[in-house]
Each structure stands twice: as structure tokens, then as C-alpha cells.
Amino acid sequence: MADNRSLTLKVRHDVSYHRLPMKKREDRAPTIREVARLANVGVMTVSRALNSHLSLRPATRSRVEGAIAKLGYQQNEAARMMRGRRTKTIGLIVPDLSDQFFATCAHTVQQIAREQRFMTLVASSDRDPGLEVEQARLMSNRMLAGLLIVSSLRADDHRLQSLRDAGFSIVAFDRPLAGGNTDTVLVDNRAGAKEATQHLIDHGHRRITCVGYDEDVYTVSERLAGFKSEMMSHGLKPQTKLDMGNLEATRSWVKETMPLKDRPTAIFSLNHRTSGFLLRALFEQQVQIPKRMALIGFDDFELADLMFPALTTVSQSPVELARRSIDLLLERIRGMQSTASFEPIKIVLGTRLIVRASCGPH
Amino acid sequence: MADNRSLTLKVRHDVSYHRLPMKKREDRAPTIREVARLANVGVMTVSRALNSHLSLRPATRSRVEGAIAKLGYQQNEAARMMRGRRTKTIGLIVPDLSDQFFATCAHTVQQIAREQRFMTLVASSDRDPGLEVEQARLMSNRMLAGLLIVSSLRADDHRLQSLRDAGFSIVAFDRPLAGGNTDTVLVDNRAGAKEATQHLIDHGHRRITCVGYDEDVYTVSERLAGFKSEMMSHGLKPQTKLDMGNLEATRSWVKETMPLKDRPTAIFSLNHRTSGFLLRALFEQQVQIPKRMALIGFDDFELADLMFPALTTVSQSPVELARRSIDLLLERIRGMQSTASFEPIKIVLGTRLIVRASCGPH
DNA sequence: CTGAAAGCGCTAACAA
């Protein structure tokens, strides 16, 4: 174990990193040069074969491929990277990896990326624009092939455009990326919210309050807009309560609202967290659902139909969202030759109303 | 945009990757050489300063640091990597990133890693040992600083030991890594299961069935062992039902079990998924909880106390688990000089019984 | 304690 090299190591005090014990040539992964020697060609021929260059005689190519297979050669990403080539790695930035929705996105992204032999670098931005930009820059510097991002940037914050302009492939999903000319995969939040609102109105509700928080987040504001527009088109007055980011706030709102004469008879909850808060707060104060208060929530979640009562929701599929996004990104990465004629693609996915028990019988 | 280089590009047909348009020297990140020039030292002095080498006069060091700051110099990871140094990246392999528990682990790991300026490469193994080994090897080849892993390998599958032996820092968490001599952070599943069982017995239950699936997974088998041992120490016969991996199986088990004369009066569910299945199946068949059947579940989850009835659980903290694991890994990475005297560390975290309503009044 | 030179594995440029 401790070879003569350890003498040298004693003198060093590298506290940040360590090195593997230097391997002998034969222990190390084979290089392009060894492949070339075995195939009886020059190194460039091997390089060309690896990078699917066209100008190669099939015979030569197969000779090279034989040598590669025999040696079990694998490209050295570090060296490629140093030559300015992008590595087989994609980046993923989401606001919060522990959120069920984004976690499922991350899982799907990683799965598909792996199938295409890409690795996945992840980061939570914790909804902090500064962190988001920092992480994206780090990723770009690392020569990632591309980036998938659920951006928390304000609409006027164009800081990530420079990366895109530098030729770094970016696909924004769930929320658009400030600056616009980026490939985007979104959910039709507005239409989903309209459908939810319509559903409540169909059940005879006239006083409906829309409850949520973080109204400056794109998805929330879209849902809110859908709610308002649907209410107004029915001649109803849209009520909102948009500071219910925690259970306490929800509890006190329920407590002070329920006794009111003109209290709402139905609630449209803008995401699964508020749905949970409301369910709990209403239950605690023994407000029967849907008898005394109907409830519909945006975002379906695993346990929605185990709740009491089972929650009627507008469902959006994180798997589908992620799949479309990573597919699009990989396509961009592969098709990068024609970077000149870039025309951003926008995909919008639908939602699905899942009727359960919390709005009464259908 | 289309400079004279595009002529060359036309001939190439690289379908896998693309290159950034070649930047001019001044657009590119500053190199160690430029720092050296500005600080009036040799490149090696800069390199030594960067790697916190001791043999540097403070004066020289601060001169170098000044130059680094002025230029905004950042180390080029690709070049370091090519020299065999590990990069500031850690790997994380879990069975399933979309699982709430592991998602929270991933989030915590990434957050702490980021604070220490490490990036995080993730992979789901999908519980497939082959995939797990493949991903771990890829990560090791990429010169990651270390690896955090929730291993799905069987106890006799020592394939990852070779990585560890090659000097790659690995910390196993949630489940031990086959082979043994690895740093490990675990939860005391056995004690948690005993506590749950004890809780049911305290409520007067004598016929208790332990329900779950995947009994060959470490955590499950530990919980099972805890259940059995606690039952036996009370002179009770431990009943088990260990093929309830989906809702259908759960439904039919409930249906055929409830009418039985000597049916269990309480269920210990081995994880949050079975808890969900049971809650739903029992509710569907109008079995009142806890009146006709008491239920306790291992794994707390976000909505456990919004269920009907609120579920009594044995809680383990994914945040704490992840924090301890990444802290340990970073410590190892930093302390790698003394690789000779490696003594594996084992940390065991406790669980907490959260009494709610599903086992009756306390 | 510091510096100059060599070269990690790969690919762009140029030559044949």
C-alpha cells in the first residue's frame, strides 16, 4: 500500500482534495493512442470515429470500433472537456428538490438522461434568484451539455440569457425563463384554474375564495388569472386570500371567516400545500366538507384520495412535463450544428380535473 | 455570428456534441498563468497557493491571492481532473429520487454540498444493483470527490468495494454497503419497530400483523426483526404479511382477513407506502380505525396527520440522516491525507414515536 | 521556498 511515493505525500498538506495513488500505465483506462496502435491507424482517425465524423471509410471505422471494443476503451471526459467539448452531463435546477412535484420531475429527468448515457447534476435554487444564477453559471463553466431549469427569476431578470447566447442549451420548464427566446415546456395553468372554477360554479357556488401564496410566481399568477377570468365571465366577484403560506395563517383565516354572514361557500386552493393546510384547518374547526365548505385544489398529490374527504383536484403530470423537457433538451444538444437558425419551441401541456368528494356529488 | 470558421464546421458532422464558438483569449476565464504574471511569480507558486501548500512565504501567498481576486480567477476543473485530482463534486445514488424520503435527503445533501462549494451529481438506481454499480463506476471515473449511497446491493455483492479500495470516499446511508468497511449512517430501525410494537401491545393488542413488502431490503428486515423480537419477548406470536407491494394486494388481504375469527386487531405497517394502501383499503371496506383495527406505521410523512384518522407513526428524519452523511463525507474528503489509518465510522440515529389517532386514545 | 519544463488525453489545424 504505502509505496515510496508516500514520502512525497508527507510533505504536502492539501486539505481540499486528494489524489488517487498514481496508477501504473497498465492499470489505467486505455487511451485513444492505444486504440490507434491496435487498429493500426492514427489517433485522429480514432477521434473521428468516436465523434461520428463522416469522412471515414467504413472498413477503417469498423477496424477502430473493433479495437475500442477489445480494449474496453472509454472516452476521457476530462480531456474532452479541456478541449472545449461539452460533456455528457446535463444540469437540472429546481426551486426545491424535496417538493414532491419537482422530485418526480428530477427522477424522470435523471432516468431518461441515463438511458441516453448522460449524467445529471442537480441543484435546488431555494427560490433564490441569486443562487439560481450562480448555479447555472457553475454548470455552464463545467461544460455541461445543457440545462433544464425551473426558474425563480423575475420576468425582468435576464441574467441567464447570456448563457443561452453563448451557445449553452437551456430548456425552461414549469415556468418560463425571463428573456423569452428559450425553449419552454409549460402546463396550461390558466385553463386548469378555469376548469376548477367552473366546476365549483356548476355545483352552485357563487361566493368562492381563491387561496394561496407567492402570487408573483408564474404558475400561481396564471392560476389566479384563470380563476378571476372565469368568475368574471359568470358575473361573479372573485375573492382572493394570498398570504396563506403556512398552517397558522390558514387556521386563523378559517376561524375568522367561517362566522361571517357572506362567507364563501367554496375554496379554490392554488397548490397542494395550501390544500393540505385548508384540509387540516377546516377539519380542526369541524367544518364539514363539502357540506359547509367545498374545496378544490390545484396539483394532485399521492395521498389526495386518502384524505378525508378525498380531494377533488386539477392534476398536472410532473412525469410528462419532465419527459417532454428532457427530450427537447437532448434533441437540441444533438442538433446543435445549426445554431444559427434557432427558433425557440414552446410546448404547453394540459391538465386534468380529478373529481373526488370534496366538492359534493357530481 | 457566422464567422469564417463556419466553413470548417460545414464539413464536420458531429451529431453527439457541439462546441462553443471559440472564444478569444480575453473572453475566456483567466488561467493560472495570467495570475502568475500579475503576481510576478511562477505558475507553480500559484498552484501551490491554490492547493494550500504550506511551503509558501505569507508575503508571496498574499500577493498571489490579490492577483486571483483581481482577475476573478477560478480553477479549471477540467484541467485539474485531467491531472488526476478530484473535482469539487459529490455523487449521490438513491433507489428512487421521487420517493419523498429520498427526495428530502437529496435536497439536504445538495444544500450542504453547495454551501461547501461542491456540486452534486445524482442518480436513481431504481433498486437495480447493476445500475447502481454502473452509476457508481461512472461517478468514480469522473473524478468525483466522493459518493453518498443508499445501496440496493445484496449483502454478498462486494462490487463497490473495489472503488473504496481505490481510494474513493464512500459513505453509505440508510442502508449499509455490502463489504462492511465503509462509513455508514443508519437509523435504528429495529428499536423503532420495537417501540411501535410495544405501543400496540400497551393498547391491549395481542394479535398483531406486520405488513410490508421487500423484506430483503435492509431497513425492512430490521424493522421486521424488531417487531418479531418484541412480540416474542411478550410471549406473543408475530404474524406477518410481506407481499403487499401494491394497493390491489392490500385490498384483497383486508377483504379476506377481516371476517376471520382470529383476525388481527392491529397492524404494524412497515413503511409509508403500505400505510397508505392500508388506510385506503380499510376505509373502502368501512373498517373503522382504531375501533375495529388499530394501525401504526413506520415512516412519518407530510400528510400523516391529515389522514383519517391521523396516523400514528415511527418517525425518522431524512434531513438529519442526510446531514450527518454529507458532513461525514466532506470530513473524509478533507482528511484524505491519512488514508492509511482508515477506521470506518458508524453513526446510528434514533427514531421518534408520534402518537396520533390511529391506535386509539393513549 | 520557488521556478522551468514535461506531459495528462484529447481535438483543431494543417499536411499529405
Place this chain on the structure above:
DNA sequence: TTGTTAGCGCTTTCAG
């Protein structure tokens, strides 16, 4: 179509 050469930015080695 194929080969040769020169370096990418860094760290090791060895010489001051």
C-alpha cells in the same frame, strides 16, 4: 480519407 503536430490549463518532477 488519413496522419502529424501543437497545445488546452493544470500539476508533477526536478533543478535552483
